[in-house]
Amino acid sequence: GDSVTQMEGPVTLSEEAFLTINCTYTATGYPSLFWYVQYPGEGLQLLLKATKADDKGSNKGFEATYRKETTSFHLEKGSVQVSDSAVYFCFPDYKLSFGAGTTVTVRA
Amino acid sequence: GAVVSQHPSRVICKSGTSVKIECRSLDFQATTMFWYRQFPKQSLMLMATSNEGSKATYEQGVEKDKFLINHASLTLSTLTVTSAHPEDSSFYICSASSRDVNEKLLFGSGTQLSVL
Numbered sequence: 001g002d003s004v005t006q007m008e009g010p011v012t013l014s015e016e017a018f019l020t021i022n023c024t025y026t027a028t029g030y031p032s033l034f035w036y037v038q039y040p041g042e043g044l045q046l047l048l049k050a051t052k053a054d055d056k057g058s059n060k061g062f063e064a065t066y067r068k069e070t071t072s073f074h075l076e077k078g079s080v081q082v083s084d085s086a087v088y089f090c091f092p093d094y095k096l097s098f099g100a101g102t103t104v105t106v107r108a
Numbered sequence: 109g110a111v112v113s114q115h116p117s118r119v120i121c122k123s124g125t126s127v128k129i130e131c132r133s134l135d136f137q138a139t140t141m142f143w144y145r146q147f148p149k150q151s152l153m154l155m156a157t158s159n160e161g162s163k164a165t166y167e168q169g170v171e172k173d174k175f176l177i178n179h180a181s182l183t184l185s186t187l188t189v190t191s192a193h194p195e196d197s198s199f200y201i202c203s204a205s206s207r208d209v210n211e212k213l214l215f216g217s218g219t220q221l222s223v224l
Contacts, residue, residue: 044201
């Protein structure tokens with residue numbers, strides 16, 4: 001069945017470092033792909049999405065490109081800030097269970 | 109703007125009691141709502157999908173008599189954990205989708221249930 005594999009954390013970085021969180025999926029079709037973020041003490045919120053192959057989602061300096069050939073949707077940010085410390089979730093479709101997320105901690 | 113409001117955020121109850129968790133869509137109509145459960149440091153597991161006015165569809169392994177889901181209106185879905193036991197202690201989160209919000213999924217802030 002459809003599933004997603006997300007890089008396990010935790011990930012600890014220094015401010016201004018480059019961040020990559022890998023996400024690959026298996027699906028019978030071509031689902032929309034999402035990254036959600038959960039900041040400390042808050043609920044999940046949509047970070048970015050892509051609805052078809054080669055689409056690039058972007059928000060708050062984060063980017064992810066829907067790559068059909070590698071079935072991937074890796075999340076990247078060129079220069080992280082302390083405020084980016086959060087748990088990040090990747091999933092391909094709202095009907096599915098998804099992983100525990102990747103905890104990212106950015107140190108000043 | 110459109111948000112999903114989930115209450116309560118935290119509840120502690122005695123074993124054998126029932127607990128109701130509410131999930132409301134604000135400023136949009138939620139045609140579909142989802143309920144998830146998360147154990148510490150583990151996955152968010154989809155429990156059930158509910159469409160307004162119809163019975164919820166439960167995922168395999170989820171006891172429908174244990175976790176009662178009602179989606180009586182386009183703005184409200186409830187999850188009732190009946191005769192709760194300590195093993196039901198978990199983080200429960202709802203989400204809602206609607207074409208009114210460009211089909212993206214909006215999440216509630218979650219409910220931490222602790223059964224003593």
